[in-house]
Amino acid sequence: xxxxxxxxxxxxxxxxxxxxxxxxxxxxxxxxxxxxxxxxxxxxxxxxxxxxxxxxxxxxxxxxxxxxxxxxxxxxxxxxxxxxxxxxxxxxxxxxxxxxxxxxxxxxxxxxxxxxxxxxxxxxxxxxxxxxxxxxxxxxxxxxxxxxxxxxxxxxxxxxxxxxxxxxxxxxxxxxxxxxxxxxxxxxxxxxxxxxxxxxxxxxxxxxxxxxxxxxxxxxxxxxxxxxxxxxxxxxxxxxxxxxxxxxxxxxxxxxxxxxxxxxxxxxxxxxxxxxxxxxxxxxxxxxxxxxxxxxxxxxxxxxxxxxxxxxxxx
Amino acid sequence: xxxxxxxxxxxxxxxxxxxxxxxxxxxxxxxxxxxxxxxxxxxxxxxxxxxxxxxxxxxxxxxxxxxxxxxxxxxxxxxxxxxxxxxxxxxxxxxxxxxxxxxxxxxxxxxxxxxxxxxxxxxxxxxxxxxxxxxxxxxxxxxxxxxxxxxxxxxxxxxxxxxxxxxxxxxxxxxxxxxxxxxxxxxxxxxxxxxxxxxxxxxxxxxxxxxxxxxxxxxxxxxxxxxxxxxxxxxxxxxxxxxxxxxxxxxxxxxxxxxxxxxxxxxxxxxxxxxxxxxxxxxxxxxxxxxxxxxxxxxxxxxxxxxxxxxxxxx
Numbered sequence: 001x002x003x004x005x006x007x008x009x010x011x012x013x014x015x016x017x018x019x020x021x022x023x024x025x026x027x028x029x030x031x032x033x034x035x036x037x038x039x040x041x042x043x044x045x046x047x048x049x050x051x052x053x054x055x056x057x058x059x060x061x062x063x064x065x066x067x068x069x070x071x072x073x074x075x076x077x078x079x080x081x082x083x084x085x086x087x088x089x090x091x092x093x094x095x096x097x098x099x100x101x102x103x104x105x106x107x108x109x110x111x112x113x114x115x116x117x118x119x120x121x122x123x124x125x126x127x128x129x130x131x132x133x134x135x136x137x138x139x140x141x142x143x144x145x146x147x148x149x150x151x152x153x154x155x156x157x158x159x160x161x162x163x164x165x166x167x168x169x170x171x172x173x174x175x176x177x178x179x180x181x182x183x184x185x186x187x188x189x190x191x192x193x194x195x196x197x198x199x200x201x202x203x204x205x206x207x208x209x210x211x212x213x214x215x216x217x218x219x220x221x222x223x224x225x226x227x228x229x230x231x232x233x234x235x236x237x238x239x240x241x242x243x244x245x246x247x248x249x250x251x252x253x254x255x256x257x258x259x260x261x262x263x264x265x266x267x268x269x270x271x272x273x274x275x276x277x278x279x280x281x282x283x284x285x286x287x288x289x290x291x292x293x294x295x296x297x298x299x300x301x302x303x304x305x306x307x308x309x310x311x312x313x314x315x
Numbered sequence: 316x317x318x319x320x321x322x323x324x325x326x327x328x329x330x331x332x333x334x335x336x337x338x339x340x341x342x343x344x345x346x347x348x349x350x351x352x353x354x355x356x357x358x359x360x361x362x363x364x365x366x367x368x369x370x371x372x373x374x375x376x377x378x379x380x381x382x383x384x385x386x387x388x389x390x391x392x393x394x395x396x397x398x399x400x401x402x403x404x405x406x407x408x409x410x411x412x413x414x415x416x417x418x419x420x421x422x423x424x425x426x427x428x429x430x431x432x433x434x435x436x437x438x439x440x441x442x443x444x445x446x447x448x449x450x451x452x453x454x455x456x457x458x459x460x461x462x463x464x465x466x467x468x469x470x471x472x473x474x475x476x477x478x479x480x481x482x483x484x485x486x487x488x489x490x491x492x493x494x495x496x497x498x499x500x501x502x503x504x505x506x507x508x509x510x511x512x513x514x515x516x517x518x519x520x521x522x523x524x525x526x527x528x529x530x531x532x533x534x535x536x537x538x539x540x541x542x543x544x545x546x547x548x549x550x551x552x553x554x555x556x557x558x559x560x561x562x563x564x565x566x567x568x569x570x571x572x573x574x575x576x577x578x579x580x581x582x583x584x585x586x587x588x589x590x591x592x593x594x595x596x597x598x599x600x601x602x603x604x605x606x607x608x609x610x611x612x613x614x615x616x617x618x619x620x621x622x623x624x625x626x627x628x629x630x
Binding site: 085156157161166167168169256258288289292 | 391399471475481487603609
């Protein structure tokens with residue numbers, strides 16, 4: 001018995017077959033293309049699935065053994081398997097389940113990629129064994145997946161989990177969503193880069209700029225955090241500011257929902273314990289009942305595999 | 316079969332016997348006193364319960380018919396019935412269940428008053444029949460109760476539901492909790508009064524000041540909203556600003572959790588549809604996926620009875 005998981009990203013689509021122990025036993029990938037029709041995109045995904053279904057690699061790698069197919073997308077979908085909105089792929093009210101099932105007649109599920117990663121962690125990762133968790137991806141943008149009683153919570157109308165677009169600062173930094181002051185503008189990798197560019201414009205002697213070969217356009221989150229590790233004062237200041245914003249955001253989540261555990265994933269989370277330690281130290285300051293036990297913030301465990309494993313777990 | 320509900324407030328304690336149809340069949344109240352010991356406070360509550368248990372009024376009003384006793388408090392309690400913190404009554408790690416059961420040996424439950432009101436509404440009020448709801452009390456402070464799958468959600472560590480202390484504005488208005496920019500400082504009755512006082516200091520010709528008999532100290536939320544209804548431009552401006560803050564806060568809740576319905580209770584909610592209509596019109600602007608159906612914001616139905624009914628429903 002195997003399940004197929006598709007991790008549909010902006011640049012590539014990772015496809016894997018996952019066994020009953022939540023291990024990937026076969027995997028392949030195709031580039032994401034937006035220059036072809038939706039039907040052709042689905043054709044190419046199905047071709048890739050058929051390619052990895054190779055019983056000479058593993059006896060269970062046959063279509064007969066596939067119990068379900070799941071896809072994680074950088075967007076939102078409804079319970080009918082229709083993608084409501086997925087900007088990167090140009091999908092809007094796109095019947096992904098319907099198109100898939102025309103080609104492979106198996107149960108098909110689709111959900112937001114942060115929800116999928118949260119589910120994977122809650123079954124096979126850092127939040128395994130917990131009853132409630134929130135997974136926050138700190139990437140170019142901010143995503144969040146909420147797990148309650150072992151299940152993805154995406155809200156009654158399917159619009160929940162958009163933690164990145166909750167407002168942290170009235171009339172704050174303009175956001176791509178059209179509003180101002182969204183968490184995404186303070187806690188994403190993009191936000192660190194923006195803060196660092198502002199800082200090096202005033203302090204060109206910062207190690208940040210040296211590590212970026214003198215070119216502010218080359219600054220990324222890793223450079224800023226690495227420079228902070230090297231005790232560059234400007235990088236430390238940018239990192240401290242980022243930690244304060246992330247701590248305020250985490251505190252909002254705890255004051256409101258108080259999950260058992262909070263996981264950080266996405267590019268910025270590669271910084272590891274320097275990030276989670278700093279947030280665990282600061283965020284309780286902003287929680288009302290902070291003399292009681294509080295959720296721990298931890299770095300997610302599964303990294304890039306979470307997308308395939310979590311998608312395969314969808315049901 | 317009856318259940319006893321205690322609505323323990325800062326100034327008075329409302330106590331009622333609730334029948335199987337969630338109707339209050341007997342009711343009395345005692346003033347809240349902080350000049351007596353905790354044990355005496357419990358004695359007085361128990362005396363009041365014994366007083367309303369009068370079978371000549373209703374045959375079920377006997378101790379034998381009482382299946383459980385519940386209390387709503389302006390604070391937080393743990394699952395053992397211990398009040399962790401209830402500032403108004405001076406309770407801190409106070410064993411309320413234990414003291415009650417020494418006097419009446421029945422199952423005893425205690426929970427936060429906003430949670431209790433949310434539960435009451437979800438069974439016998441505006442959110443009856445929904446699977447998820449958030450009840451927000453707009454009073455001197457801000458409370459919130461979250462109902463998920465018919466049950467109170469107070470978080471894994473019991474610190475959730477503190478929506479009033481989520482931060483809406485980094486480095487914003489100082490809050491009594493020690494932080495800055497909490498929702499409570501923008502969406503409570505206290506916030507409207509503060510904004511109105513600031514406005515009349517510059518515009519003493521406002522109807523607000525006239526309705527407050529020229530004394531800024533007499534301004535309350537009702538006066539401001541009544542003056543806005545009369546089209547006083549200063550009152551309208553204060554009210555618009557309040558609606559924007561409340562809409563941003565509601566949008567944060569929807570972007571993150573997306574419950575089926577959102578209820579407004581507490582003093583400010585007495586304004587009725589002028590309040591809920593304005594929020595329903597404005598808050599979707601701040602929601603990411605606002606072309607999809609969204610939760611409706613409605614005024615709670617049960618008003619002052621919710622405290623007794625909800626407390627009696629605790630289990």
